[in-house]
Amino acid sequence: xxxxxxxxxxxxxxxxxxxxxxxxxxxxxxxxxxxxxxxxxxxxxxxxxxxxxxxxxxxxxxxxxxxxxxxxxxxxxxxxxxxxxxxxxxxxxxxxxxxxxxxxxxxxxxxxxxxxxxxxxxxxxxxxxxxxxxxxxxxxxxxxxxxxxxxxxxxxxxxxxxxxxxxxxxxxxxxxxxxxxxxxxxxxxxxxxxxxxxxxxxxxxxxxxxxxxxxxxxxxxxxxxxxxxxxxxxxxxxxxxxxxxxxxxxxxxxxxxxxxxxxxxxxxxxxxxxxxxxxxxxxxxxxxxxxxxxxxxxxxxxxxxxxxxxxxxxxxxxxxxxxxxxxxxxxxxx
Numbered sequence: 001x002x003x004x005x006x007x008x009x010x011x012x013x014x015x016x017x018x019x020x021x022x023x024x025x026x027x028x029x030x031x032x033x034x035x036x037x038x039x040x041x042x043x044x045x046x047x048x049x050x051x052x053x054x055x056x057x058x059x060x061x062x063x064x065x066x067x068x069x070x071x072x073x074x075x076x077x078x079x080x081x082x083x084x085x086x087x088x089x090x091x092x093x094x095x096x097x098x099x100x101x102x103x104x105x106x107x108x109x110x111x112x113x114x115x116x117x118x119x120x121x122x123x124x125x126x127x128x129x130x131x132x133x134x135x136x137x138x139x140x141x142x143x144x145x146x147x148x149x150x151x152x153x154x155x156x157x158x159x160x161x162x163x164x165x166x167x168x169x170x171x172x173x174x175x176x177x178x179x180x181x182x183x184x185x186x187x188x189x190x191x192x193x194x195x196x197x198x199x200x201x202x203x204x205x206x207x208x209x210x211x212x213x214x215x216x217x218x219x220x221x222x223x224x225x226x227x228x229x230x231x232x233x234x235x236x237x238x239x240x241x242x243x244x245x246x247x248x249x250x251x252x253x254x255x256x257x258x259x260x261x262x263x264x265x266x267x268x269x270x271x272x273x274x275x276x277x278x279x280x281x282x283x284x285x286x287x288x289x290x291x292x293x294x295x296x297x298x299x300x301x302x303x304x305x306x307x308x309x310x311x312x313x314x315x316x317x318x319x320x321x322x323x324x325x326x327x328x329x330x331x332x333x334x
Contacts, residue, residue, distance in 0.1 A: 003215055003253055004168075004200075006095060006116070006139075006223040007032035007246060011073040014234050020079070021086055022228055026243045028090040031250040035092055036116060036223070037083065039107055040099035042071040069235065080110055104130050112136070116223075119143030119174050119202075122153045132160025138167045139221060141202045143174035147194060154195060164197065168221050171214075172202035176239035183210055189217050204239055208249040215256045224249060279305025282316055284325040292321045299331065307331060 007027035013020035020037070027035035050066040075083070080096070087094035097116045098104040104127070107115065115134065119141040121127050131138060138157060142150050150169065158164055171188035183205060192199030200221030201214035211222050227240035241249065267275065285300040292298065294316050301310045307330035308316065319333060 001220070003219065003257055004034070004221040005032045005250055005253060006034045006036050006221065008036050008202075008223050008225040008240075010036070010038050010225055010236050010240075011070075012225070012227045012232070012234060012236055012240060013037070013073075013075075014232065015072045015074070017079055017082060019228065020075075020083055023226070024083065024086055024090055024092065026226065026228065026246065028087075028092040030226075030243070030247040031254070032246070033093060034095045034114075035087060036095040036097065037075060038073075038099065038118075039075060039080070039096040039103040040070065041102055042067055042074060044100035044102055046070060073234075077106060080106065084110060098131075101127060101130050104134075108134055108136075114139060117141060117153075119145070119172050122149055125156060128153055128156040129160045132157040132162045135161045135163065136166070138162055139170060139200075139223075140167060141170045141172045141223075142191065143172035143202070147191070150191065150195070154197075168198040168200055169195065170200045170202040170221060170223060173204060176204050176236060177206045178204045180205065180210075185210065185213060185217065188214060188219065192218065206239065208241070208245060208252060211249055212252050212256055215253050216260070222249075222253060276304045276306035279303070280310055281305055281307025282310060282313065282331045283307065284327055284329045284331065286327050288321050288325040290321055290324050294319050294321060294331070302328065304330075308333065 007030060009020065009023040009027065013023060024035050046067050048065060048067045084094045095112065095114055095116055096107055097118045098107050099118065099121070104115070114137045115131050116139045117128070117131060122140070122142060122145050140153060154167065157167060169191050171185070171191055173182050175182065185201070188199055188201050198220045200219040200223070201211065202223040203211050203214070204225065211224055214222060224246070225236055225240040226246040227237045227242060230237050230240060230242055280301045280303050283300050283302045285298050288298050296317065299316065301313070316331065316333060322333065325331065
């Protein structure tokens with residue numbers, strides 16, 4: 001089963017359906033499996049006095065409240081339907097993270113197959129219980145959480161009705177961009193092993209190397225923010241990949257998937273032909289007459305490798321030549 005790659009458009013559409021469609025175009029052409037947006041009602045998500053995160057203050061109007069910033073980025077029901085239809089035409093899955101219970105029900109009514117839970121909702125019991133009751137596939141982000149909070153969230157989802165096998169846990173860090181020293185990628189695998197569940201990584205670092213490393217460490221799902229242009233106004237653009245970077249990430253992940261192969265060590269099909277070229281055989285160091293005794297004085301080990309293996313050196317030494325050999329001839333013994 002291939003790695004499920006989510007191209008996270010998030011709110012990088014800036015409230016424009018035309019920009020949202022362009023983001024879908026980019027995600028589709030990159031080879032990602034899904035493009036994900038965010039579904040919320042500002043009134044249900046934040047109070048009007050809520051402060052912005054520090055990174056948001058740097059990328060948006062400092063005087064603007066978090067409520068005002070988010071309100072401009074809402075997508076209404078008709079826009080959701082339009083974007084879902086457009087995704088179908090572009091052969092890419094539409095996903096969206098709901099940030100409140102009304103948004104959960106909206107997405108369920110729109111027949112979404114997978115529910116992506118953002119990190120900020122991992123301690124929201126009513127929210128988690130509502131998603132759990134739907135018995136859909138769930139991808140759970142775990143930024144800002146410890147192992148016990150993850151355990152509690154999983155218990156809520158499972159007790160509400162979600163099957164354990166339908167849950168994928170994403171290790172994450174919610175700082176945009178995430179400093180490399182805070183990635184702690186080993187925790188991703190530890191989470192999967194602790195709960196014996198599928199795991200992956202929701203990445204907010206700059207660049208694509210951490211995503212590639214995550215796949216090499218067993219991630220079955222990768223989520224990465226992308227934008228049309230990092231210089232656009234908005235909270236998340238600067239910590240997002242541009243189109244060429246997204247395409248490069250998807251290609252690299254697919255290459256790593258193929259390169260991982262199986263756990264069986266054996267010669268590959270492509271290198272079988274190299275055995276006789278790169279390995280060595282027992283050969284005549286000098287001319288040898290029939291009846292002579294093979295010894296270190298008249299035998300050598302040289303390429304090619306299609307003769308007697310040097311592993312049989314001790315077996316051949318001391319035996320009698322059954323025919324004449326010229327220097328460098330492959331030794332042949334019955």
